[in-house]
Amino acid sequence: MDPRRNPFSPGAGVRPAQLAGRDELIETCEIAMDRVLNGLYANDIIMTGLRGVGKTVLLNHLVNLAKSRGMETIKFEVPDASGGHLTPAMVIALGAVLKKLDRLKKAGDGLRLAAAALQNFAAVFRVKYEGFSFGASPARAVADSGDLETDLPELLMPVARAAETRKTAVVLFIDEVQYLTKKExxxxARTCHEAAQQGVPFLFIGAGLPQIAALAGDAKSYAERLFLYPEVAALDDAAARKALSAPAQAQKVKFTNGALDRILKETDRYPYFLQTWGKFAWDTASKSPITEADVKEANPAIIAHLDQNFFRVRFDRCTGLEQQYLRAMAELGAGPHRTGDIAAALGTTSSKLAPVRRNLISAGMIYSQRYGETGFTVPLFDGFMKRMLPELEPYKPGRRSLS
Ligand SMILES: Nc1ncnc2c1ncn2[C@@H]1O[C@H](COP(=O)(O)OP(=O)(O)OP(=O)(O)O)[C@@H](O)[C@H]1O
Ligand SMILES: [Mg+2]
Incomplete structure (x- = not known):
């Protein structure tokens, strides 16, 4: 059918025509926003889920919901695990927030203090900042110790108070939270903790891979009580069907039940794959309804496309040994697997493979939610690994470098 009217949108952070199955999670976040606006306490939220499950799309949707409430929003994505991304992002975003707060109500003492904190913070963390200062005196010893754990709360608390004076609140959204360094x-966490204790209108909503709960717990023992960690999972059966049928229906196109059953089976109901199968099935079918035969016909092209684009880029970033590790995981199935079993599949021990595993976790290829357990962050990666490397080779120490 006409590709110009194809309503499916596989891509990173691309808003789907139908944001299916996320009502409960959205409601949880909306309640938190409204509580904060009403001067009440709400847990900060870190949504966790695998690759392509719809975290970025959700976060963008929540940013819009916060904006529609007149809240001051800050959103950024941590690009990788190299560190140092948080401070410049905060300076730029908070500079913009202060300007907006100034427009709501001209600078008073509160805003001046916030601006001074921002100037100090930018200076001590060597971030170029040319925002305006509201005549603030940078001499005030606030947010200028050089210790991020002290300075980030000292920076954000006055901004949130300035927002409160203007009857609004600050919501900080961070995508790919697992890439923040432990210090960041x-x-x-300390900032969220301070905000809760001081009762200032500040809310943090993050999204990241499943290991984030463990990372946050390691960083601060109270993180467990501070954050809610709702899971962004594969869609349930009804939502997955709706994700396919509703956008088609809007174009007066139907899927047969057989076609839907087949797509749900192929995709394990993961949003990125639902979009991909939907798109290809639409393009393959000559007329409505889209049938199971159309899906079958499209399948080889879909697998080839995903292998070439979605999976392959991730695979290519790994060293030979890392690829072997992933291949051993695939041997055991979709996972998660016991770390010891993966080592055994390679004919060696977990301790020998610890550096490889650590690198793969830090690159976001695999995750460990529970001690001694390892899973793929990318759904359906096991099938891809078997297609790429049909044979599982035993681990040969020294054959390749570990880095
Ligand atoms: N609830 C949903 N219903 C239907 N499609 C969805 C839904 N959520 C996301 N999608 C689609 O899934 C794809 C992936 O979404 P998104 O980029 O938000 O995932 P992600 O979890 O952020 O992935 P990554 O971890 O790789 O960044 C997009 O094409 C999007 O349109
Ligand atoms: Mg994303």
Whole structure:
């Protein structure tokens, strides 16, 4: 059918025509926003889920919901685990927030203090900042110790108070939270903790891979009580069907039940794959309804496309040994698997493979939610690994470098 009217949108953070199955999670976040606006306490939230499950799309949707409430929003994505991304992002975003707060109500003492904190913070963390200062005196010893854990709360508390004076609140959204360094994560947790204790209108909503709960717990023992960790999972059966049928229906196109059954089976109901199968099935079918035969016909092209694009880029970033590790995981199935079993599949021990595993976790390829357990962060990666490397080779120490 006409690709110009194809309503499916596989891509990173691309808003789907139908945001299916997330009502409960959205409601949880909306309640938190409204509580904060009403001067009440709400847990900060870190949504966790695998690759392509719809975290970025959700976060963008929540940013819009916060904006529609007149809340001041800050959103950024941590690009990788190299560190140092948080401070410049905060300076730029908070500079913009202060300007907006100034427009709501001209600078008073509160805003001046916030601006001074921002100037100090930018200076001590060597971030170029040319925002305006509201005549603030940078001499005030606030947010200028050089210790992020002290300075980040000292920076954000006055901004949230300035927002409160203007009858609004600050919501900080961070995508790919698992890439923050331990220090950055500690500083963030400390900020949330301070905000809760001081009763200032500040809310943090993050999204990241499943290991984030453990990372946050390591960074600060109280993180467990501070954050809610709702899971962004594969869609349930009804939502997955709706994700396919509703956008088609809007174009007066139907899927047969057989076609839907087949797509649900192929995709394990993961949103990115639902979009991909929907798109290809639409393009393959010559007319409505889209049938199971259309899906079957499209399948080889879909697998080839995903292998070439979605999976392959991740695979290519790994060293030979890392690829072997992933291949051993695939041998055991979709997972998660016991770390010891993975080592055994390679004919060696977990301790020998610890550096490889650590690198793969830090690169976001695999995750460990529970001690001694390892899973793929990318759904359906096991099938891809078997297609890429049909044979599982035993581990040969020294054959390749570990880095
Ligand atoms: N609830 C949903 N219903 C239907 N499609 C969805 C839903 N959520 C996301 N999608 C689609 O899934 C794809 C992936 O979404 P998104 O980029 O938000 O995932 P992600 O979890 O952020 O992935 P990554 O971890 O790789 O960043 C997009 O094409 C999006 O349109
Ligand atoms: Mg994302």
């Amino acid at each position: 994560l500690s500083a963030l």
